[in-house]
Amino acid sequence: MGNDVLESFKGAYEAEVSLTGKEILQQLVKNAEIACEEKVPMCQDTGYAVIFVELGQDVRIEGGDFYEAINEGVRKGYTEGYLRKSIVSHPLERKNTGDNTPAVIHTKIVPGDSLRIIIAPKGGGSENMSAIKMLRPADGIEGVKNFVIDTVKKAGPNPCPPIVVGVGIGGTFEKAAQLAKESLLRELGEKSKYPDIAKLEEDLFEEINKLGIGPQGLGGRTTALAVHVEIYAAHIASLPVAVNLNCHAARHKEVIF
Ligand code: SF4
Structure with a gap:
């Protein structure tokens, strides 16, 4: 797990108002630190x-x-x-x-x-709660927002919140899903380079954290640690939207040769 995730647990702990939520976030920080020190996985599902x-x-x-x-x-x-x-x-x-x-x-x-x-x-738990929908172009940004929020709402505690919400908009059916997955590779909270999409990320983040699902689904403000949206050109007849949820065990590493 990267430092970005650990830091976001700490930030979420400060902002969380639910006592249970705070307690869980504290446990997540401790769990991540033990995993780091003892070089063991932070979750049994190693993906x-x-x-x-x-x-x-x-x-x-x-x-x-x-x-x-x-x-x-x-x-x-x-x-x-x-x-x-x-x-x-x-x-x-x-x-x-x-x-x-x-x-x-x-x-x-x-x-x-x-x-x-x-x-x-x-992880399988969060992957299972992901979804894709072929919206109509006329559904526009409101249609996109509704689908993303609805997907997170339906997922409830199952993807092991706090989650990272990866969204792919545009392309074809499979391209949208791939964009959503790729968006999870960003450093947590790194904004889209497109101002309108960065604004969409902010709006979704705010709305999702109003759902009250909270850490591990036991209530609170911290349902999402971040929302990342990637876009691609779309067909005049299509508006594909994919939502790939990642759990709090958001892990990625890279090597360059
Ligand atoms: S934290 Fe992630 S990897 Fe672990 S059980 Fe939950 S969904 Fe699976």
Whole structure:
């Protein structure tokens, strides 16, 4: 977990008015500190290994299958690190693969000669509360707000709040979902570079924290630690909106070669 999440727990503790909420936030800080000191996971669900690769177009990968190498890293990390193995090989037969592979890998070709790999383990509880909707363009910004708030409201305590709300608007069905996921990689609270979208993030953050769900769903002001919105061009007939919720165990790390 990054310092940004720990700092946001501390900030939320100061702002929280519910005594139970304060108590939980204090426990979350303590839990995160123990996890850091003792090098153990902050939650038993150590997630689906979601990997984002930015491959410089001048890079050449030699010596084997790149995706197999990533999966080997995931295998070693989860086995040698004693992290929970949470992946089943077939969604209906549900037999555990035993080493948390395969990873979900998203690759982007970018200018340059470096290779950036980000790992963002994703907990199942919060992933299950995510949603996507194909709105009509006429639904506009109010339609977007209503869908995001409704998704958080329906999720209630299930995504282990306080949560990070990732929103993707535009593109196609799958692009919106990917934007929502990517938005979770931002440092907590880092604003969109578009002023109107930064304002939408602020408005959603305020509205979501008025819902009263609170830390672990036991009431309070701290339902969300941040709302991040990413946008993309849309078809004249479409307004896709995806909401990917992340729990308070918001983890991501990157390496650049
Ligand atoms: S949703 Fe997050 S905090 Fe809740 S059990 Fe899963 S990983 Fe842990």
